[in-house]
Amino acid sequence: MDIAPLHQDRHQDLRDFLERCWIETYTDEIGADLAKALVEHTIKDDVGFLLPGDGEEAFACYDENRIVASIIRKVVSNHIYVWGFYVAPELQRHGLGTRFLCHVIDGINPDFPVEVSVLKASKGAMAFYKKLGFREIADEPYQLFENKTLPAMIMQAPVSTIFQNCRSSDDK
Numbered sequence: 001m002d003i004a005p006l007h008q009d010r011h012q013d014l015r016d017f018l019e020r021c022w023i024e025t026y027t028d029e030i031g032a033d034l035a036k037a038l039v040e041h042t043i044k045d046d047v048g049f050l051l052p053g054d055g056e057e058a059f060a061c062y063d064e065n066r067i068v069a070s071i072i073r074k075v076v077s078n079h080i081y082v083w084g085f086y087v088a089p090e091l092q093r094h095g096l097g098t099r100f101l102c103h104v105i106d107g108i109n110p111d112f113p114v115e116v117s118v119l120k121a122s123k124g125a126m127a128f129y130k131k132l133g134f135r136e137i138a139d140e141p142y143q144l145f146e147n148k149t150l151p152a153m154i155m156q157a158p159v160s161t162i163f164q165n166c167r168s169s170d171d172k
Contacts, residue, residue: 001068001096003103006058010067014060017067021086029121030150041145058084061100069100080105080114080159097128102166110160117142120151133161 006014019039026035055076061069068091072084082104087097105114116134118125119142134155142152 002062003059003100004062006060006070010060013067014058014070017070017088018084018086021089024089025086025122025124026119029119029123034144034148037148038144059100059104061087061096069096071100071104073104075108075112078109078112080108080112082114082116085116092124098132098166101132102163105159105162108159110158110163112159113156114159114162115154115156117152117154120153126153126155129155129157132165133157 022039023035026038030038056072056074058070058072060067068088070084070086071082074081082101085097085101087100114134115137116129117140118129120126134157137154137156140152140154141149143149
């Protein structure tokens with residue numbers, strides 16, 4: 001597997017990857033109609049709005065040129081914000097997400113907190129972040145699209161805690 005910055009010429013590949021992940025992940029959690037509406041309203045044409053603006057960096061993990069994981073990060077002041085973090089469902093629970101996140105935050109001040117917003121319905125994502133030492137900070141409504149929100153949780157963990165838990169995961 002190779003990890004590299006995501007280039008604009010791969011937007012359609014990322015869109016296809018996210019659509020597959022969202023349908024497979026969210027159908028059981030929020031229902032098929034809402035999962036399809038999420039895709040339709042969020043990434044129907046392009047994923048450009050998700051991708052790097054000022055100071056944002058997108059990364060993908062590739063398996064033989066196929067995107068199998070994605071993440072976007074932005075360092076602001078002394079925080080790191082991440083979003084768009086998905087791993088292909090068939091590759092989940094094999095350590096890829098942990099290794100990918102650790103790669104993306106490598107070299108950043110170990111005292112900086114990493115922050116993510118997670119849909120509460122995403123039980124697997126909540127468990128993943130907790131395993132890496134993220135703590136629940138605050139509830140927030142996550143706006144899927146106009147007039148539709150779902151409950152979400154803001155979670156944080158210092159870079160140093162994530163790396164410590166990455167190493168302990170590697171030892172198992």
